Amino acid sequence: xxxxxxxxxxxxxxxxxxxxxxxxxxxxxxxxxxxxxxxxxxxxxxxxxxxxxxxxxxxxxxxxxxxxxxxxxxxxxxxxxxxxxxxxxxxxxxxxxxxxxxxxxxxxxxxxxxxxxxxxxxxxxxxxxxxxxxxxxxxxxxxxxxxxxxxxxxxxxxxxxxxxxxxxxxxxxxxxxxxxxxxxxxxxxxxxxxxxxxxxxxxxxxxxxxxxxxxxxxxxxxxxxxxxxxxxxxxxxxxxxxxxxxxxxxxxxxxxxxxxxxxxxxxxxxxxxxxxxxxxxxxxxxxxxxxxxxxxxxxxxxxxxxxxxxxxxxxxxxxxxxxxxxxxxxxxxxxxxxxxxxxxxxxxxxx
Amino acid sequence: xxxxxxxxxxxxxxxxxxxxxxxxxxxxxxxxxxxxxxxxxxxxxxxxxxxxxxxxxxxxxxxxxxxxxxxxxxxxxxxxxxxxxxxxxxxxxxxxxxxxxxxxxxxxxxxxxxxxxxxxxxxxxxxxxxxxxxxxxxxxxxxxxxxxxxxxxxxxxxxxxxxxxxxxxxxxxxxxxxxxxxxxxxxxxxxxxxxxxxxxxxxxxxxxxxxxxxxxxxxxxxxxxxxxxxxxxxxxxxxxxxxxxxxxxxxxxxxxxxxxxxxxxxxxxxxxxxxxxxxxxxxxxxxxxx
Amino acid sequence: xxxxxxxxxxxxxxxxxxxxxxxxxxxxxxxxxxxxxxxxxxxxxxxxxxxxxxxxxxxxxxxxxxxxxxxxxxxxxxxxxxxxxxxxxxxxxxxxxxxxxxxxxxxxxxxxxxxxxxxxxxxxxxxxxxxxxxxxxxxxxxxxxxxxxxxxxxxxxxxxxxxxxxxxxxxxxxxxxxxxxxxxxxxxxxxxxxxxxxxxxxxxxxxxxxxxxxxxxxxxxxxxxxxxxxxxxxxxxxxxxxxxxxxxxxxxxxxxxxxxxxxxxxxxxxxxxxxxxxxxxxxxxxxxxxxxxxxxxxxxxxxxxxxxxxxxxxxxxxxxxxxxxxxx
Numbered sequence: 001x002x003x004x005x006x007x008x009x010x011x012x013x014x015x016x017x018x019x020x021x022x023x024x025x026x027x028x029x030x031x032x033x034x035x036x037x038x039x040x041x042x043x044x045x046x047x048x049x050x051x052x053x054x055x056x057x058x059x060x061x062x063x064x065x066x067x068x069x070x071x072x073x074x075x076x077x078x079x080x081x082x083x084x085x086x087x088x089x090x091x092x093x094x095x096x097x098x099x100x101x102x103x104x105x106x107x108x109x110x111x112x113x114x115x116x117x118x119x120x121x122x123x124x125x126x127x128x129x130x131x132x133x134x135x136x137x138x139x140x141x142x143x144x145x146x147x148x149x150x151x152x153x154x155x156x157x158x159x160x161x162x163x164x165x166x167x168x169x170x171x172x173x174x175x176x177x178x179x180x181x182x183x184x185x186x187x188x189x190x191x192x193x194x195x196x197x198x199x200x201x202x203x204x205x206x207x208x209x210x211x212x213x214x215x216x217x218x219x220x221x222x223x224x225x226x227x228x229x230x231x232x233x234x235x236x237x238x239x240x241x242x243x244x245x246x247x248x249x250x251x252x253x254x255x256x257x258x259x260x261x262x263x264x265x266x267x268x269x270x271x272x273x274x275x276x277x278x279x280x281x282x283x284x285x286x287x288x289x290x291x292x293x294x295x296x297x298x299x300x301x302x303x304x305x306x307x308x309x310x311x312x313x314x315x316x317x318x319x320x321x322x323x324x325x326x327x328x329x330x331x332x333x334x335x336x337x338x339x340x341x342x343x344x345x346x347x348x349x350x351x
Numbered sequence: 352x353x354x355x356x357x358x359x360x361x362x363x364x365x366x367x368x369x370x371x372x373x374x375x376x377x378x379x380x381x382x383x384x385x386x387x388x389x390x391x392x393x394x395x396x397x398x399x400x401x402x403x404x405x406x407x408x409x410x411x412x413x414x415x416x417x418x419x420x421x422x423x424x425x426x427x428x429x430x431x432x433x434x435x436x437x438x439x440x441x442x443x444x445x446x447x448x449x450x451x452x453x454x455x456x457x458x459x460x461x462x463x464x465x466x467x468x469x470x471x472x473x474x475x476x477x478x479x480x481x482x483x484x485x486x487x488x489x490x491x492x493x494x495x496x497x498x499x500x501x502x503x504x505x506x507x508x509x510x511x512x513x514x515x516x517x518x519x520x521x522x523x524x525x526x527x528x529x530x531x532x533x534x535x536x537x538x539x540x541x542x543x544x545x546x547x548x549x550x551x552x553x554x555x556x557x558x559x560x561x562x563x564x565x566x567x568x569x570x571x572x573x574x575x576x577x578x579x580x581x582x583x584x585x586x587x588x589x590x591x592x593x594x595x596x597x598x599x600x601x602x603x604x605x606x607x608x609x610x611x612x613x614x615x616x617x618x619x620x621x622x623x624x625x626x627x628x629x630x631x632x633x634x635x636x637x638x639x640x641x
Numbered sequence: 642x643x644x645x646x647x648x649x650x651x652x653x654x655x656x657x658x659x660x661x662x663x664x665x666x667x668x669x670x671x672x673x674x675x676x677x678x679x680x681x682x683x684x685x686x687x688x689x690x691x692x693x694x695x696x697x698x699x700x701x702x703x704x705x706x707x708x709x710x711x712x713x714x715x716x717x718x719x720x721x722x723x724x725x726x727x728x729x730x731x732x733x734x735x736x737x738x739x740x741x742x743x744x745x746x747x748x749x750x751x752x753x754x755x756x757x758x759x760x761x762x763x764x765x766x767x768x769x770x771x772x773x774x775x776x777x778x779x780x781x782x783x784x785x786x787x788x789x790x791x792x793x794x795x796x797x798x799x800x801x802x803x804x805x806x807x808x809x810x811x812x813x814x815x816x817x818x819x820x821x822x823x824x825x826x827x828x829x830x831x832x833x834x835x836x837x838x839x840x841x842x843x844x845x846x847x848x849x850x851x852x853x854x855x856x857x858x859x860x861x862x863x864x865x866x867x868x869x870x871x872x873x874x875x876x877x878x879x880x881x882x883x884x885x886x887x888x889x890x891x892x893x894x895x896x897x898x899x900x901x902x903x904x905x906x907x908x909x910x911x912x913x914x915x916x917x918x919x920x921x922x923x924x925x926x927x928x929x930x931x932x933x934x935x936x937x938x939x940x941x942x943x944x945x946x947x948x949x950x951x952x953x954x955x956x957x958x959x960x961x962x963x964x965x966x967x968x969x
Contacts, residue, residue, distance in 0.1 A: 032479050037491075150377075153626065157618040159571055161578045162594050162611030169604055248744035255699055255739075256759035256810070257732030266758075270749045282481075289486035293575055297598065307487055308579060311494035319491065327482050334482075345749055346794050 018342050026331045030324070033331075034088065037323040038081050084320075103321040106306065111325060112196025113183060114291055114302035119197075120222040121291075122284060125229035130276070132230070133237020137245065138264060148234060155231025160290045164224050164297035171220060178220045181299040184213055221298040229287045236279045240272035247271070274345045281337035285330050378627025384620035392437035399431040403588045411603050421605035423596065429605065432588040433613050439589045441617065443504055444569040451508045452562045455515025456554070462516065463523030474520070477513035485510040486575060493581040500573075500589070503582040507572055511565065518561055522554050556632050563625035567618040574614050590614050646674040646713075647850050648698070648735075648818055653710035655690075655697055665921045667693050669874040670710075672948070675818065680844055680851040682865035682882070684858065684897065688918050690874040691854045695820045698735055698852075700727040714818075733763040736811035740823040742803035746795040752779075752806060753791035760813045778809040781846075782839060801832035805839065812843070819843070820852045825860060837864050858901055862886050867954075870894045873919055873929035876948055880955035891957045892934045928959070936961045 009017065075083070099106060136148040171178040179185060183198055191201040191210050199218065202211035244250070245268055253267045254260075292304030303322060310318035342348045391398060401407065401418075404427065412422040420429035462473040480488070485507070492506035526532060540548070574591030576582035583589035585596070590610040597606030655668040668690040675681045683691045697708055700719065712719040715734065719727065739745040747755055756778070757771035766774070772791065779787035782805040795803055804824060811819055821840065825833035841864060843849045853865060861868055861882070868885045870878040870893065878891035889895040896914040903910055916933040919925060925932050927942035934941065938961055948958040 029479070029482055032475075033482065036479060153622050154615075154619060157567060157571075157615055157622050159574060159578075159591075159594075159611055159614045159618070161575060161591070162607065162614065165594065165598055165601075165607050166611070169601065173601065248739065248741065249747040251701065252737075252739060252745045252807075253747070254701055255731060255737045257728045257730070258759055258762060259728065262758075262762075267747055267750070270747075274749075285481075285484045287484075289484035289572075292486055292490070293578065296579065304487075307490065311490050311581075319494075323483070323487075323491065326484065326487055330482055330484060346751075347748060347796055 015339075015342060018348070019339055022335050022338050026335050029331050030328055033327040034085065034320070034324055035081075037320040038084065088324075099318075103317050106318065107303070107321050107325050108196065110301055110303050110306045113300055114288075114295070114304060115329075116197040116199065117218065117222055117225065117294070117300060117302060118284070118287065118291060120218055121225040121229065121287060124222060124226040125233055125283070125287070126280065128226070128230045129233025130237055132234040133276075134241060134264070134269070136234065136238040137241030140242065145238075149238070152231040152234035152238075155227050156235070157231075158227060160224065160228060161293040161297060163227060164221070164294050167220055167224055168297065179213070179216050181297075183217050183300065184210075185217070188213060221294050221300055225287060225290055225294045228290055229283050232283050232286070233276065233280065236283075237272065237276050240275040241268060243275075244268045244272045270344060274341055277337050277340045277344065281334040284333050288326065288330065377623045378631075381620040381623025381625075381627065384616065385624060388437055388617060388620070389441070391434055392441060395434050395438055399428075399434050401428040401431045403427060403432040403435040404586055411600065413603075414605055420609040421603070423593075423603075423606050424600060429593075429609055432593060433590070433609050435588045436590045436593065436610060436613060437617070439500070439583060439587060440570055440574055440591070440614070443500060444566060444573055447504045447507050447511070447569045447573065448562050448566050450504075451511040451565070452515050452558055454508065455512035456519045456558055458512065459516035459519030460523055460554070463520035464527060470520075473516065477516050480510060481513045483510070486572060489572065489576060490579070490581060493576060498581045498584065500577070500583045500587070503573060503576045506576075507569065511569070514565065515558060515561060519554055519558060522557065526553055560625065560629045560632050563621065563628050565625075567621040567625065570614060570618050570621070647677045647679075647715075648852075649674040649711075649713040650694070650698075651711040651713070653694065653697065653708065653712065655693055655702065656707050657703060658705035659922060663922075667874050667921050668697070671871070671874070671876055673869055673876065673879075675850050675852060677817070677850055678844060678848045679867065680840070680853055680865045682861045682868045683852060683854045683871060684856060684861055684868060684894075685871035686856055686918050688873075688921070689871040691871050692822055694871070695737065695822055695852060695854055698818075698820060699731050699737060700724075701731075729763065732759045732811075732816075733814040734816050735818045735820065736814070736816040737820040737822065738804070738807050738811050738824050741827040742800065742807045743795065743827075745807060746803060746810075748795060750794075751791065752793055752795070756791070756806075756810050756813055759810075763814050774813060775809075778812055779806070781812075781843075782806070782809045784809070799832075800828050801835060804828060804832075804836055808836075808839065808843075812847075812849075816849075818850045818852065820854070822854045823856070824853070826855070826857065833860070834863075840864060858886070858898055870897070873924060874921060875929075875945075875958060876956075877930070877958045878956070879948070880952070884952075884955055890951060890955070890962070891959050892936045892961070893930050896933070896935075 012020075132148050132152065136145045136152075139145045168178070168181070172180050184190060188210070190198055191207055191214075192205055194201045194204055198214040199211060202208075202214055250263060250267055253263045258267075288304075291302060292308060294300065295302045295304040296308065303326060306318070307322040307326070309315075310322060406426040408418060408422045408426045408428060410422060410424055410426045412418055412426075414421045418428045418430060420433060423429055423432070458473050458477070462470040488510050489503070489506040492509060493502050496502040496505070535544075535548070573582060574589070574594075577589050577591030578595045580592070580595065583592050585592060590613050593610035594607045597603065597608075597610070600606060650671060650673045653668060653671045654666060656664040656666050659665045667688075671690070671694060673681065673683075673694075683694070685691050693702070696702060698712060698714075698719070702708065708720055710720065714730070717726075719730070722730075753772065753775060756775040757766075757768070760766055760771050760774060761768070775791060776787040779790055784790050784802060784805055790798075790806075795806070798806065804827075808819075808821075808824075819840075824840070825836050828836065837860065840851060840853070844851060853860070855861060865882045868878075868880065868882050869876050870885070870891065872893050878885060878889065878894045885894060886898065889898055899912050900914050914933060919929055919932075925942075927940075927944055928934070928937075928946055931937040931941040936959075940960060946958045946960050948956045950956045951962075
């Protein structure tokens with residue numbers, strides 16, 4: 001029996017085996033995350049009950065007891081955790097102490113806003129960062145390199161929250177180029193919810209005006225969010241390309257008479273890309289962190305905002321839900337990164 | 352190919368080339384800027400024209416001859432507050448980086464040197480911490496412990512130690528098999544002695560460079576937490592919280608711009624310096640340092 | 642070997658920029674020629690200028706490098722050609738195999754890709770034809786299961802097979818000159834013989850000329866027709882393999898051969914060459930070898946000796962004649 005399983009396993013293509021292995025690790029990490037967030041919420045010195053009920057109601061022991069019973073706060077800890085995990089698997093993340101709505105619903109709503117913002121910002125950052133990094137590496141120590149290095153260094157040095165305010169002031173307040181905060185102009189209702197991403201939904205329903213409005217509201221926060229990441233990716237791309245340019249196989253490619261552009265884009269970029277992809281996962285993580293700051297300035301109703309408000313209100317279920325979702329996103333992104341790495345570097349998937 | 356024998360005295364010596372780093376113009380500029388800022392911060396009480404907490408002027412005055420950076424909603428001189436802000440953000444960020452570096456280095460060294468289940472436990476913990484975006488985990492910790500600057504520092508330390516641990520661990524893994532370490536063990540040195548005498552000099556350099564590079568990030572994340580109200584509390588003149596106060600009075604642009612600019616300058620200078628240090632220490636970088 | 646040479650290097654001097662702005666001369670006034678179907682061995686220690694001479698044939702100097710002199714190939718002087726024509730020759734008419742196939746081959750591109758990309762670039766061949774040619778060459782260099790091998794990656798092969806693949810890659814476009822820079826140095830001794838045999842075969846089957854660069858005199862004696870020895874950027878001895886290796890007439894060649902473990906009676910002798918080659922920026926006055934030379938005289942410090950013919954097909958750059966004088 002064990003033999004059969006083994007044989008079936010090795011019969012799968014190597015890439016698939018790789019993906020499955022990483023998926024398993026990812027699931028384990030997620031479980032670990034739930035444990036952490038559960039533990040974190042237990043060490044909170046404040047009493048969530050008091051925070052929710054307010055001082056007056058919290059003084060009455062019966063109200064407190066009823067509240068605790070309603071939210072299962074009176075059961076022993078391991079049991080609470082087990083119940084939580086069980087519910088989790090059914091898609092039930094509990095109820096928010098603040099909004100009294102299912103946490104899962106809240107998360108779904110806020111998550112799509114953050115995802116939309118992050119995807120656009122990450123795309124800008126990757127494309128821009130790669131291009132700038134390649135140009136800098138190929139022109140090493142000449143003026144394009146110097147300029148790009150200083151600019152990318154400035155990019156990673158700017159405080160995101162400050163830049164958001166400055167851009168809002170300049171481009172919205174003074175110049176009127178940007179339409180202002182929020183995902184849509186005030187009074188405009190969101191498109192039919194298919195994916196939750198306003199741009200995609202507008203596109204799918206053929207609502208061009210709405211698409212334009214969503215895009216123009218997305219532009220400024222996405223660019224601000226991308227600045228730091230562009231800087232990081234540019235610097236890393238440059239370093240990885242310079243590393244790869246020194247390798248022997250570059251000399252071999254030139255000795256074969258291959259044109260320099262092919263040498264750079266096919267021979268040099270590929271090993272560099274492997275390293276860059278790895279860094280992109282971490283860069284995305286930092287960007288999600290930056291999203292908290294950008295969302296707060298641009299009134300973008302996303303996970304960052306939700307996390308912030310939940311933290312302040314000690315809304316345990318919400319906090320746990322948000323941690324789980326954010327960590328899951330991050331783990332998923334890293335999984336994608338690992339898979340892309342295996343695609344680019346055949347040595348990894350064959351080992 | 353002929354090789355010259357390594358004199359015994361040189362075996363432990365790491366290959367740092369610090370001398371030439373200071374010649375790089377960008378590094379010099381960065382170091383210079385930081386020096387000016389640090390001196391200004393230390394001498395602030397005597398340097399600044401006004402008391403940062405004194406509400407002595409008209410409210411919301413734009414920049415003028417008396418108040419170079421204008422005044423805020425309580426009539427306080429912003430320039431004085433910005434200069435005093437350096438006394439808050441910078442030392443706390445330094446403290447943060449040092450703590451994280453020390454904790455991370457020890458953790459990474461133990462993990463790398465002893466291996467086995469100790470290694471697994473430490474590295475799983477590091478992975479777990481790194482599976483959160485840093486600000487968000489820090490936010491959670493601060494919210495749990497209570498919003499003040501000290502807790503913010505603690506939170507960021509918790510979030511940043513894994514970076515050092517990973518770097519140190521991978522260095523230890525390579526160094527552990529180096530001949531001079533092995534010969535030291537064979538001669539009877541204990542683990543602790545080996546770690547301290549043979550391995551530490553080679554690890555110290557890259558860790559210091561990493562810390563320098565992380566300092567800028569520390570300043571950013573601390574001021575970010577303060578911006579969200581989870582760090583320094585009013586009336587402390589901290590740059591991040593000053594920006595957030597200014598955000599409430601959006602058209603009084605000088606309230607947010609100058610503190611943020613201060614953050615930018617400090618982080619930029621730190622990054623210039625950190626970059627140059629890293630280039631100087633990196634044996635692979637084919638710059639004209641050799 | 643009669644007839645016009647395939648490649649003729651005349652008075653080649655290469656200069657490189659030094660850190661302090663001055664220029665260094667790793668190759669000084671070198672002249673060599675290779676006839677069609679001939680294997681010329683280029684010997685010397687590290688730093689003698691062998692590799693950079695070879696790279697100059699392909700126009701692959703480090704940034705800031707400059708050349709003077711002539712390199713005649715195929716009726717043209719390579720030093721006067723515009724970059725576009727040089728890169729057309731590279732890989733197509735002159736090809737190179739490097740020392741370490743593990744680093745010289747690209748780790749992330751398939752064998753097929755690495756074999757066909759320059760073929761398709763130089764000769765505009767389509768994918769199917771390129772693939773067929775690749776299989777043909779892999780068979781020629783004795784790689785089993787050529788069709789399967791095409792889909793694999795360099796790390797899946799052994800060292801010897803990787804070098805064979807590298808040779809196959811070099812031969813794809815049908816070059817007339819193959820430069821092999823230390824092709825066996827990174828390989829196990831047992832595998833070396835196979836590579837050398839392969840090179841010999843290629844010479845006889847394809848009429849390929851080979852510039853074989855090596856510091857290993859054993860390899861030199863196994864494979865070459867003629868030998869040139871370089872020291873401090875100059876050719877110091879040149880001639881037929883038999884002649885040079887059995888009766889070296891330059892003190893440096895003599896020293897190189899003596900340094901090979903050899904028997905005298907019942908003993909195995911090891912007599913390494915004393916000292917080390919000079920750095921290219923710090924040459925001693927006169928003959929660069931004189932500090933290490935057992936035959937050195939006063940006049941050796943005065944001027945650098947010029948390469949002069951001492952017999953038919955034999956030249957040395959030495960003012961003292963080791964065949965006549967006994968070492969001090």
